[in-house]
Amino acid sequence: MDAQLVAFTGVAAGMVAMPGADFAVVVRNSLASRRAGVTCAIGVAGGLLVHTALAVAGVAAVLTAVPTLFRALQVLGGAYVLYLGYRALRSAARPLASFGVPDGAEQPAAGGSLRQGFFTNALNPKAPITFLSVLPQFVPAGSPAMPRTLLLASIIVALALVWFPVVALLVDRLGRRLRRPRTARAIEGGTGVALSVLGLVLLTEALMA
Template sequence: MDVSWAAFVGVVVLAYLIPGPDFVVILRSATRGWRTGVAAALGAQTGLCVHVALAVGGLSLVLSRHPDLLTAIRTAGGLYLLYLAGRLVLATFRSAPGPDREEPAPGHGDRSAFGQALFTNLLNPKAVLFFAAVLPEFVGGPAPTWAQVSILGALDVLLGLVAWSVVILAGARLGRLLSRDRVRRWWDRTTGATLGVLGGGLLLARD
């Protein structure tokens, strides 16, 4: 493989440093507990593995022949983020929980966190474009293309696990500051609004 590893790692790290839907979902999940944060991180990276598999199978060729597919993914991703945002914000306007009841926050179990992060990643058009247009730029040399894409994709997934570990630790610490119901509700409203802005941005984006 004739790959500029430093350049590739730099591009991947930069992508993870720019907060996006995955970051918001994982951070919010981590404030519910580190196990929930881990579940969300694994969901996001599972989605990333699917993108890697699609890239190995010729994702760039498919998109070149069916450009409307990316628009469909972007629309679905935007609608899904708006759904998560609405569900999260509306729940904060329910009656405040009593001392013997848990806060009525939707989708904060491990399984739900995994699923939310999985679909958020799968429907992220930026992830699709990365594996369709950016990653192939680092492929070269006599080795089979599918093998090079697989190795680069696996490195992306591993770097993501490191990045999300930092986010989970930060989220778990932040969760201690959100123990009061009122503070938690405002945090969830802020998180929901952020997801709504990201979702609206996807719907309004133009090719």
């Protein structure tokens, strides 16, 4: 058994499962509907696919070498996450009676959920740097780098395709309780605060750099 591959799978699982903007946006969409949650989860995996492809190609190194480009991407990603936080907070502020009941205006279409998941992950500027620094650590000395890196990247995407849909289905399974008006408002508000804070952190880091 490849001990390095096993170790990497554990590290990758921790990276994918770590709560953050991806987790928050999947939970928010899952509260709208099972389909919205699952398609958002697939979008997150698609964003990870972009990052891992960049890491494999070495393009992510450009972000490290050109600080201005990195900051520009950081501002863009922070602004988008902040926008999602604003939307969640605005939704949490609506009348309590509108929670837990069908509301076509509040339930995103599958395409919208897919885009939210994809852009939330794809616009995270730290992800390609993280992958670029982690993947090489698990390439055995003397072995071809490209095939091994492709395998490692595939493991990350596969884990995301398992983890985030499971989160979406779990939230949907608990949906009756989670969609109770007061609970739904609390989750929506908490998600909005979390996304807003994450967005502000990204923007602050970019503008203060």
